[in-house]
Amino acid sequence: MTSLRPLPREFYARPAFRVARALLGRALVHDGPQGRVAGRIVEVEAYRSAGDPASHAFRGPTPRNRVMFGEPGHAYVYFTYGMHHCLNLVCEPAGQAAAVLIRAFEPLAGAHVMRARRGVEESMRLGRGPGCVAQALGIDRSHDGLDLSAGPLFIAQAPPQLGSHRIVAGPRIGIRVALERDWRFWLAGHPCVSASRGTPKPALATPGTSHSR
DNA sequence: GTATCGATTAGC
DNA sequence: CTAATCGATACA
Numbered sequence: 001m002t003s004l005r006p007l008p009r010e011f012y013a014r015p016a017f018r019v020a021r022a023l024l025g026r027a028l029v030h031d032g033p034q035g036r037v038a039g040r041i042v043e044v045e046a047y048r049s050a051g052d053p054a055s056h057a058f059r060g061p062t063p064r065n066r067v068m069f070g071e072p073g074h075a076y077v078y079f080t081y082g083m084h085h086c087l088n089l090v091c092e093p094a095g096q097a098a099a100v101l102i103r104a105f106e107p108l109a110g111a112h113v114m115r116a117r118r119g120v121e122e123s124m125r126l127g128r129g130p131g132c133v134a135q136a137l138g139i140d141r142s143h144d145g146l147d148l149s150a151g152p153l154f155i156a157q158a159p160p161q162l163g164s165h166r167i168v169a170g171p172r173i174g175i176r177v178a179l180e181r182d183w184r185f186w187l188a189g190h191p192c193v194s195a196s197r198g199t200p201k202p203a204l205a206t207p208g209t210s211h212s213r
Numbered sequence: 214g215t216a217t218c219g220a221t222t223a224g225c
Numbered sequence: 226c227t228a229a230t231c232g233a234t235a236c237a
Contacts, residue, residue: 045220047220054220055220056220056233059234062233062234063233064232064233078220078232079231079232080219080220080221080231080232080233081218081219081221081222081229081230081231081232082219082229082230082231082232083221083222083229083230083231084221084222086220086221088220101220103220129221129222130220130221131221131222132221132222
C-alpha cells in the first residue's frame with residue numbers, strides 16, 4: 001500500500017458512465033494530515049454532461065460547479081444540506097461537465113482514522129453513503145478542484161484484488177454496484193433491495209439513461 | 214430582500 | 226417518519 005500510483009488524467013477523459021464502471025473495485029486513496037486512508041469503491045453514480053436535469057451542471061457554469069466544466073481528472077467537491085460534503089471525479093473533455101459521485105467504499109487502509117472522523121465503529125458504516133465517504137476520507141471544500149493525477153487524492157492504478165462485482169442501474173442514472181453480500185441493487189430494471197439504507201426506488205431500464213428525481 | 218429545497222444522514 | 230443546518234437557487 002505504499003507505492004501506489006495515481007491513474008492518469010486520460011482515464012477520466014471519456015463518458016462518465018464508462019468512468020463510473022471502471023472505478024468500481026478500485027482503490028480511492030487520500031494521503032491526509034493524519035496519514036493514508038483508502039477504500040475500495042463499491043458504489044458510484046454518474047452524472048452525464050448534457051440533458052441531465054439531476055446534474056448540478058444542468059443550468060450551466062456557476063461558482064460552485066465550475067470545476068465540472070474543466071479538465072477531467074479533478075475533484076469536484078460540494079457542500080450540501082448544510083452539513084455534508086460529496087466527492088465527485090470530473091470526467092470527459094473540458095467543456096463537458098460530467099462527473100461521477102463516489103457513493104460508497106469499503107475500508108482498505110486507515111480505518112482507525114476513519115473511525116475517529118466518523119465517530120463510528122462499525123466498518124460497514126465508515127464509507128456507506130456519499131456524505132460518509134467524504135467525512136471518512138477527510139475531504140471538504142478545500143479539496144474542490146484538486147488534480148487527481150498529482151495530488152494527495154487519487155485512484156490507484158492497480159485495483160485491489162478481491163471479489164467480483166455486479167453492475168446495475170441506479171435510481172438516478174448511471175450505475176451502482178456491489179461487492180458485499182448484503183448489498184443488493186437494481187439490475188437492468190429488475191428491482192432489488194438496497195440493504196444498506198432506505199427503500200428501493202423504481203429502477204431504470206437502461207444504465208446510462210438518466211432521468212430526473 | 215424572502216422562501217424553498219437539496220446528488221444526505223442519524224435517530225426515533 | 227423528521228430534524229439538522231446553510232448554500233444555491235428562484236422569485237418578488
